[in-house]
C-alpha cells in the first residue's frame with residue numbers, strides 16, 4: 001500500500017515526465033476512482049491545459065493545473081503511475097492523461113481503491129479531509145502533542161491520517177522498531193523522551209525510504225523491513241519477530257527490543 005515515501009517517488013516521477021505538456025484528452029476507463037466527479041467535468045477542467053507543478057501532503061499527490069485548480073491523486077492499495085509515448089492501454093489503467101505530443105500519463109490501479117479528484121488548493125483539501133500535518137513537515141512539538149494526547153495504541157496513532165499524514169502499516173512498524181517501542185503501547189503513556197525519539201525515527205525512516213525509492217527490501221539490513229516476513233528474525237538481537245494484528249493491520253515487532 002503506497003505510503004508517504006511511495007507517493008514522494010510518484011511526485012518526482014510526475015515532475016520528471018509530465019509537466020508543461022498540453023493535455024489533449026483525459027480517458028476514464030473506470031469511473032469508480034472518480035467518486036462523484038464526472039468524467040466529463042474532469043475532461044473539461046483539464047483539456048487544453050497543462051500541469052505546472054506538484055505537491056504532496058501525506059499520501060496525497062497534488063498536481064497543479066493553475067493557481068486555483070489542482071488534480072488530487074490518492075493511490076489506495078495498489079495504485080501507481082505509468083508514462084510513455086504511444087503507450088498501449090493496460091488492463092488496470094483507470095484514468096489516462098493524454099498529452100498532445102503522443103505521450104501519456106496513466107493512473108494504474110488494480111484493486112480500484114485509488115481516487116482522483118479536483119481541489120481549489122492543497123490547503124483547502126487538507127482542511128476539508130481533516131488530514132493531520134504531513135509526517136515529514138510536522139514540528140517536533142506538534143508531533144509530540146499529537147501522539148501523547150491519545151489513549152489509542154501508538155501504531156494506530158501513527159497510521160491515523162488525521163493525527164499525522166503519510167504513515168501506513170509498513171513504515172509504522174519500522175519507526176516503532178527503530179524507537180524500541182511496542183506497537184500496542186498507549187500514546188498517552190509515552191514519555192517526552194520517547195516522543196522525541198519517535199519523531200526522530202519517523203523522519204529518519206521516511207528519509208531513508210525515499211532515498212531507496214520506497215523499496216522496503218532495499219532498506220539497510222539493520223532495519224526491520226528486510227526481515228519483516230514469517231520466520232523473520234530481529235537484525236539487532238536475532239529473536240524471532242512477533243506477528244499479530246494491531247489496529248486492524250498485521251504488525252511485526254521484536255519481543256525483546258520493543259518493550260510494552
Ligand SMILES: [Zn+2]
Nearest residue numbers: 234237254257
Ligand atoms: Zn530484537
